[in-house]
Amino acid sequence: MKKSVFLGALTVAGLAAGVAAAGTLDDVKARGKLNCGVTTGLVGFAAPDANGHWEGFDVGVCRAVAAAVLGDKDAVEFVPTTGKTRFTALASGEIDMLARNTTWTFSRDVDLKFDFIGVNYYDGQGFMAPKALGVSSAKELDGATVCIQTGTTTELNLADFFRSNNISYEPVPIETNAEGQQQFLAGACDVYTTDASGLAATRATFENPGDYVVLPEIISKEPLGPLVRHGDNEWGDVVRWSLNALVAAEELGITSANIAELSAGTNNPEINRILGTEGTLGEMLGLDVDWAKRAIMAGGNYGELFEKNIGESTPIGLARGLNAQWTEGGLLYAPPFR
Amino acid sequence: MSDVFFVRTEMLQQQAPPSTSVGIVGWMRENLFSGWLNSILTVVSALFIFFVAGGFLSWAVSPTWGATSLTECREILAGHEGACWGVIRDRWVQLLFGFYPSELYWRPILTFVLLAVALAPVLFAEKVPAKLVYFTAAFPFLMPWLLWGGSIWGPLAAAAGFVIGYFVYGAVVKAAGSLAGLIVGVAAALIWWLFLAPVVVDLLSGTVSIGLEAVESRKFGGMMLSITIGIVAIACSLPIGIVLALGRQSDLMILKSLCVGFIEFIRGVPLITLLFVASTLLNIFMPPGTNFDIIMRVIIMATLFASAYMAEVIRGGLAALPKGQYEGADSLGLNYWQAQRLIIMPQALKISIPGIVSTFIGLFKDTTLVSVIGLLDPLGLSNAIRADTDWNGVVWELYGFIALLFFIFCFSMSRYSMYLERKLRTDHQ
Numbered sequence: 001m002k003k004s005v006f007l008g009a010l011t012v013a014g015l016a017a018g019v020a021a022a023g024t025l026d027d028v029k030a031r032g033k034l035n036c037g038v039t040t041g042l043v044g045f046a047a048p049d050a051n052g053h054w055e056g057f058d059v060g061v062c063r064a065v066a067a068a069v070l071g072d073k074d075a076v077e078f079v080p081t082t083g084k085t086r087f088t089a090l091a092s093g094e095i096d097m098l099a100r101n102t103t104w105t106f107s108r109d110v111d112l113k114f115d116f117i118g119v120n121y122y123d124g125q126g127f128m129a130p131k132a133l134g135v136s137s138a139k140e141l142d143g144a145t146v147c148i149q150t151g152t153t154t155e156l157n158l159a160d161f162f163r164s165n166n167i168s169y170e171p172v173p174i175e176t177n178a179e180g181q182q183q184f185l186a187g188a189c190d191v192y193t194t195d196a197s198g199l200a201a202t203r204a205t206f207e208n209p210g211d212y213v214v215l216p217e218i219i220s221k222e223p224l225g226p227l228v229r230h231g232d233n234e235w236g237d238v239v240r241w242s243l244n245a246l247v248a249a250e251e252l253g254i255t256s257a258n259i260a261e262l263s264a265g266t267n268n269p270e271i272n273r274i275l276g277t278e279g280t281l282g283e284m285l286g287l288d289v290d291w292a293k294r295a296i297m298a299g300g301n302y303g304e305l306f307e308k309n310i311g312e313s314t315p316i317g318l319a320r321g322l323n324a325q326w327t328e329g330g331l332l333y334a335p336p337f338r
Numbered sequence: 339m340s341d342v343f344f345v346r347t348e349m350l351q352q353q354a355p356p357s358t359s360v361g362i363v364g365w366m367r368e369n370l371f372s373g374w375l376n377s378i379l380t381v382v383s384a385l386f387i388f389f390v391a392g393g394f395l396s397w398a399v400s401p402t403w404g405a406t407s408l409t410e411c412r413e414i415l416a417g418h419e420g421a422c423w424g425v426i427r428d429r430w431v432q433l434l435f436g437f438y439p440s441e442l443y444w445r446p447i448l449t450f451v452l453l454a455v456a457l458a459p460v461l462f463a464e465k466v467p468a469k470l471v472y473f474t475a476a477f478p479f480l481m482p483w484l485l486w487g488g489s490i491w492g493p494l495a496a497a498a499g500f501v502i503g504y505f506v507y508g509a510v511v512k513a514a515g516s517l518a519g520l521i522v523g524v525a526a527a528l529i530w531w532l533f534l535a536p537v538v539v540d541l542l543s544g545t546v547s548i549g550l551e552a553v554e555s556r557k558f559g560g561m562m563l564s565i566t567i568g569i570v571a572i573a574c575s576l577p578i579g580i581v582l583a584l585g586r587q588s589d590l591m592i593l594k595s596l597c598v599g600f601i602e603f604i605r606g607v608p609l610i611t612l613l614f615v616a617s618t619l620l621n622i623f624m625p626p627g628t629n630f631d632i633i634m635r636v637i638i639m640a641t642l643f644a645s646a647y648m649a650e651v652i653r654g655g656l657a658a659l660p661k662g663q664y665e666g667a668d669s670l671g672l673n674y675w676q677a678q679r680l681i682i683m684p685q686a687l688k689i690s691i692p693g694i695v696s697t698f699i700g701l702f703k704d705t706t707l708v709s710v711i712g713l714l715d716p717l718g719l720s721n722a723i724r725a726d727t728d729w730n731g732v733v734w735e736l737y738g739f740i741a742l743l744f745f746i747f748c749f750s751m752s753r754y755s756m757y758l759e760r761k762l763r764t765d766h767q
Binding site: 039043045047048049050052077080091178181182201204206 | 725726731
């Protein structure tokens with residue numbers, strides 16, 4: 001009883017904070033800086049370089065929004081958050097948006113009162129094994145020892161997968177990803193399982209990455225996306241359509257290289273609407289006509305961001321897979337700009 | 339007497355001791371090989387040290403200082419085991435200063451140099467001029483101004499509060515006694531800080547703006563963050579701890595229960611919980627738009643935590659004093675505060691030195707816990723550095739470097755406490 005009263009008070013306080021902070025767009029404009037929550041460091045997604053300049057795939061989304069709203073891709077205050085502090089930081093208004101490889105789930109969207117504004121990376125749990133083990137599919141892993149982070153959804157997914165395929169395994173519990181790398185390399189387990197992007201990043205750090213394979217099975221859905229507070233739909237729209245603009249730009253062939261040329265006007269009315277030479281989309285969002293142009297110029301379109309930070313030309317070397325455009329067999333599908 | 343054949347009539351010259359009991363051989367015989375068990379232990383230990391040191395050195399002595407990524411390190415090492423020191427060359431500045439603007443590094447450096455000057459009258463009282471203590475008094479206001487920047491009028495106004503409180507106290511004491519003086523003095527200072535100071539600061543900043551470029555708390559990181567939190571919490575926790583310890587021994591019911599309640603509550607809660615309260619709950623409870631600095635919140639929590647422990651350490655010192663010391667102070671006609679200042683505290687604190695310094699060292703190391711609430715202290719930064727594709731996979735070099743930094747600080751504190759104990763030892767000599 002006491003606890004529920006306390007939680008209720010918390011919720012009310014949280015709501016009051018949410019309501020009073022309505023008008024995030026105006027706040028950000030007045031402040032001249034976007035407060036963007038990122039991880040304290042995840043390979044390829046967000047990390048500071050030696051000069052303290054943040055880079056990465058999630059960081060690219062923050063910069064695109066800052067460029068769209070404020071006209072300056074560097075007008076971002078990156079607030080490092082941990083898995084424990086990220087949601088309160090967003091709910092309390094310390095940050096305006098959270099772009100921190102956060103899985104879109106029902107309870108986070110509904111119960112925690114956040115709005116996921118889209119998906120910027122479709123992830124899923126996968127397996128990595130040494131080539132010497134000679135397996136080509138996770139279904140051949142009967143009797144294998146598996147390194148697994150305890151207390152995570154990956155643990156439950158793993159149990160489900162092995163049970164539904166009617167094969168057995170022996171778990172080797174580990175605490176952190178760094179520990180997992182060491183254990184796996186030392187041969188304490190046959191297979192290492194975590195999110196596929198994490199597996200790729202881990203494999204890239206090995207001395208001989210070629211000796212290890214990531215198996216083709218993906219056994220869970222992890223749609224990662226940026227989120228904002230519930231109840232401030234104007235701001236949610238700005239962030240949602242900034243992300244959509246990046247995705248649509250790739251589909252329509254707008255790149256940071258040809259954007260100047262295209263913004264002179266083209267025969268494609270949708271490109272013209274995105275780049276502001278036709279229609280009043282920017283005005284509807286409460287921004288100027290060039291908002292999407294600036295968002296795309298900040299780090300390139302979705303495909304360019306992907307290639308630069310986590311794509312096949314980087315050491316992480318992720319294939320587009322599910323994250324390809326819908327026209328190429330992926331799941332990326334930006335609603336029409338109309 | 340005829341059976342005495344020989345009596346030596348002159349003294350023999352002193353002879354050098356046998357070569358097996360002097361010099362290096364003698365020392366080894368005495369200390370390393372004094373029996374068969376010790377000999378075996380010596381040999382085993384020597385082998386152990388040889389293998390550990392050999393393994394460590396062959397790893398640590400590695401020509402990778404210039405490498406710009408882990409891959410390049412591996413190319414240089416070409417298959418040999420070895421450390422990848424390039425990460426330290428690339429990031430040591432970041433591990434020391436975090437994201438502090440590089441053109442302003444002189445400010446934290448100057449702050450810590452001045453800190454040494456300000457500490458000198460406290461730590462080495464007999465070796466420096468006594469006048470230096472005025473600088474020590476001014477330093478708490480100088481330090482935040484140098485680190486965070488901004489207008490100079492803020493710290494000056496904060497200092498003015500103490501001056502005002504002191505003068506009001508002085509004026510009222512003569513008229514209405516010391517308790518009334520204390521209350522009115524504190525009230526006057528509070529009124530100044532809460533209501534008058536903001537107005538005056540605004541006014542002065544508008545007319546005469548003297549100040550340094552402001553640096554946000556988010557830019558703090560690395561060792562500088564640890565030292566800032568550690569130093570402030572250490573400096574504040576000792577006086578608060580003394581007051582709490584005295585309060586716990588007091589005869590005044592309410593005061594005593596308050597102190598006991600505070601100490602037991604804080605000691606019953608893990609520091610990490612307090613840090614979470616500071617970083618997340620306070621945000622929700624406070625009215626929207628309030629911007630209560632995150633580092634300030636952490637410093638307050640760390641200070642409260644350390645002062646509760648400090649209070650118990652000092653209470654141990656107080657309990658160790660014979661009752662005769664208290665009675666002696668009373669018989670001299672000293673009042674409570676005089677007795678504490680002149681007789682009780684000097685002895686109690688001296689007894690408590692090892693415990694106090696242990697608490698300080700523990701507090702300093704506890705500052706690394708702030709990485710769980712997203713502040714980038716050296717440990718948090720090591721994670722962020724590993725998230726760079728260049729350095730992903732580097733573990734031991736980073737942790738080793740951070741351990742070395744902490745060792746330097748903690749070991750100096752420990753040595754200083756031993757020096758202090760020797761200096762203050764007055765009995766059993």
